Amino acid sequence: MSRSGPPQNEHLWGDLPIEEPRGDDRSKPPDWALPAWDSLPIEEAAAARLQREAPGGDAAQPRAEASRAEASPTEPAGGFALRILQVSEITRAVRDAVRSDAGLRDVWVEGEVGRVTVSSAGHAYFTLKDERSQLACVFFRDDRLGSPFEPRTGLRVVVHGRIDLFESQGVYQLYVAAIQPAGFGDLALRFEALKAKLAAEGLFESGRKRPLPQRPAVIGVATSATGAVWHDICHVVARRWPLARLILAPCQVQGEGSAASVAAALDRLARWGEMCRAEGRPDDAPAVVILARGGGSLEDLWSFNDERVVRAVVAHPVPVVCGVGHEVDVTLADFAADVRAPTPSAAAEMVVPDRTEVAVVLRELARRAGGHAGRVLGGARAELAAEGRALERLQPSAQLAQARERAGYLLDRATRALRGEIGRRREAEHRLASRLGPVLVAQMGWRRVALERSSAGLAALGPQATLNRGYAIVRRRSDDAIVRDEAEAPAGERLSVRLAKGEVAATVDPESDTKSGAELHAGDLR
Amino acid sequence: MSDQPAAGQTVDIASLTFDEALAELQRSVAELEQGGLALERSIELYERGVALHERCAGLLGQAELRVQRLVERAAGELAAVDARTEDGAE
Structure with missing residues (x-):
């Protein structure tokens, strides 16, 4: 078919007895008639078909009969025939052209989702756009509900589907079968590639992991x-x-x-x-x-x-x-x-x-500290009392220091053993210890050798060791009695204080109350 | 005896952090449990242990979370400024 230039158009219009259905001014052609039919760049296939049909006769195309009668070519010369088409005809022609194009039947389109509307029937209608164009898309309810991904405005997506014509509106649309975020496959590939690369560098190895601070x-x-x-x-x-x-x-x-x-x-x-x-x-x-x-x-x-x-x-x-x-x-x-x-x-x-757990640990520490401090002081007092009794009986002197130590230890041990075995009250223990003391001294002579062999071990627990640890033995000068009670050393009383090394003389100060202070303190620690 | 400041008690307990106080408390208890201590030392350790425990418990009960924001000034200089927990805005 040859394209007609404007002169030919004018000529044709001039010759044709076109009737205006609405009785408009016939002196000039209506706007809709321009440009001429044969200059329209319609699909060649459709045009060829239309031309074939033209001589076919009115019976074959009853719906187009009226217009065809009017539009019958008066000048068939040159193979040209003007045809006025129904809207539905052209629409169907476009539809067929679209449908016959394999490239439009199965498409993947990437773009940004524009406005999205969801109809009451559950179909989603949205536009897909890039910098230059828009594409109407429809996502039918069943496909939409089966999809893990919803079109949302602003998202870049890749849509899979077919292009078709919606005849009643005369618009072409993308009928969506599936929709995915753009680059989805890309991301997964990049993730795996980078993971493999960094893992090869050893960045994820468990040996690199550092412990957290407590x-x-x-x-x-x-x-x-x-x-x-x-x-x-x-x-x-x-x-x-x-x-x-x-x-x-x-x-x-x-x-x-x-x-x-x-x-x-x-x-x-x-x-x-x-x-x-x-x-x-x-x-x-x-x-x-x-x-x-x-x-x-x-x-x-x-x-x-x-x-x-x-x-x-x-x-x-x-x-x-x-x-x-x-x-x-x-x-x-x-x-x-x-x-x-x-x-x-x-x-x-x-x-x-969790601070409540730490508080439990703290309480346990405090309990242990208190328990041990109490035991230490209680033990020290018992030891002191026992040694005091031993020394009292043995009338210690510098010459007898060694024997005194051993005797003191033995007496102490005997006292404790008896306490454990018999479980008598304190007075009873004291009486027994009093009787045992002289016996032990009498035996000292023949036991000396044996005792000396073990003295190194025993010394650690004897009175000298206790003195070495800072305790002192206080006696009244007047009668050499051990002072265990404030009442036994009234103000002005002259005392002799036995230390780990040597002795010092002392006098009880009238205002002093250190002993009762110490006693009070030890009581606090229980 | 308790009126006299012990020779080793140079650090003010109120200035200790929780971790410092807890570590010292643990050492004190271990030393007490080891035994063989002079009486004075036992008493000293115990007294200090009590104070350390009070310090730790007080910190646990009364501490308030401090929240700061690290800001970068011109020339890359960093500063931590106090912020409120609910302060969401930049």
């Missing part, structure tokens, strides 16, 4: 300053271990530039720690760092799969606990971290102890 005084946190994550971490630490101090390094945790922002926040915490240590206040340096982010889509969490973030975690000077997303979300930062926490709150719980 009770960190300062905890660095790299997360968004806005949002629930930071709030949750503060809440958990305030409840469990409020002795700690949190230092937030705010960062952007999703979207463009977030990976660099997260890596920079970790770097700031590292520099801050180094600065504190360099300035001689290591207590202000973070002892552990939490890297956290709430849950989100794969893309939302993508910055935590960035190589820069992974390397910042691995290179961090103190252990890093990573709590990103929910339990099921695992990022490369999780692999790189010293400890992986399932959630941000769990990360906070991991880095600090």
Whole structure:
């Protein structure tokens, strides 16, 4: 078919007895008639078909009969025939052309989702656009409900489907069979590739993992300053271990530039720690760092799969606990971290102890200290009393020092043994000890050799050892009686104080009450 | 006796951190349990142990979480400024 130029058009219009159905001014052709039919760049196949049908006769095309009658070519010369088509005809012609094109029957289209509407029947209608064009899309209810991914305005997606014409509206549309986030397959591939690369470098090896400090005084946190994550971490630490101090390094945790922002926040915490240590206040340096982010889509969490973030975690000077997303979300930062926490709150719980548990440990320590102090003092008093009794009986003197030690020990041991065996009251013990004392002295002569052999071991427990430990034996000068009671040494009484080495003389000061003070104190310790 | 400041008691307990106080308390208890101590030393250790325990328990019960924000000034200079827990805005 030859394209007609404007002159021919004018000529044709001039000759044709076109009737205006609405009785408009016939002196000029109506707007809709321009340009001429045969100049329209319609599909060649459709045009050829139309031309074939033209001589076919009115009976074959009853619906087009009227217009065809009017439009019958009066000048068939040159093979040209003007045909006026029904709207539905042209629509169907376009539809057929579209349907016959294999390239449009099965398409994958990437674009950004524009406005989305969902009809009451459950079908979703949305536009897909790029910088230059828009494409109407329809996502039927059954396909939509079966899809894990919903079109949402602003998302970049890849849509799979076919192009077809919606005849009643005369628009072509993309009939969506499936929809996925753009780059979905890309992301998964990049994740695996980077993971393999970093794993080959050994960055994820368990040998690199550092233990967490038991009770960190300062905890660095790299997360968004806005949002629930930071709030949750503060809440958990305030409840469990409020002795700690949190230092937030705010960062952007999703979207463009977030990976660099997260890596920079970790770097700031590292520099801050180094600065504190360099300035001689290591207590202000973070002892552990939490890297956290709430849950989100794969893309939302993508910055935590960035190589820069992974390397910042691995290179961090103190252990890093990573709590990103929910339990099921695992990022490369999780692999790189010293400890992986399932959630941000769990990360906070991991880095600090629970103060109620620590309080239990403290109480146990206090109980042990009190118990031992009480036993030590109680034992010392019993020992002192027993030695005192022994010395009293034996009338110790410098010449008898060695024998006194041994005797004192033996008496003491006998006393204790008797106490254990018989379980008598204190008075009874005392009586028995009194009787035993002289017997032991009498036996001393023939036992001396045997005693001397074991004296080295025994000495450790005898009175001299006790004196060496700082105890003293106080006697009245007047009668050499051992002083055990304040009442036995009234003011002005002259005393002799036996020390580990030598003796000193002393007089009881009228105002002194040190002994009762010491007694009171020992009582406190029980 | 308790009025006299012990020779080894140079560090003021009120200035100890929780960890320092706890570590000293643990040492004191271990020394007490080891035995063979002079009476004065036992009493000294016990008294100090009681004070250390009070310090630790007080810190546990009364501590309030301190929250700071690390800010970067011009030329990369870092500073930690106090912040409130609920302070969400940048």
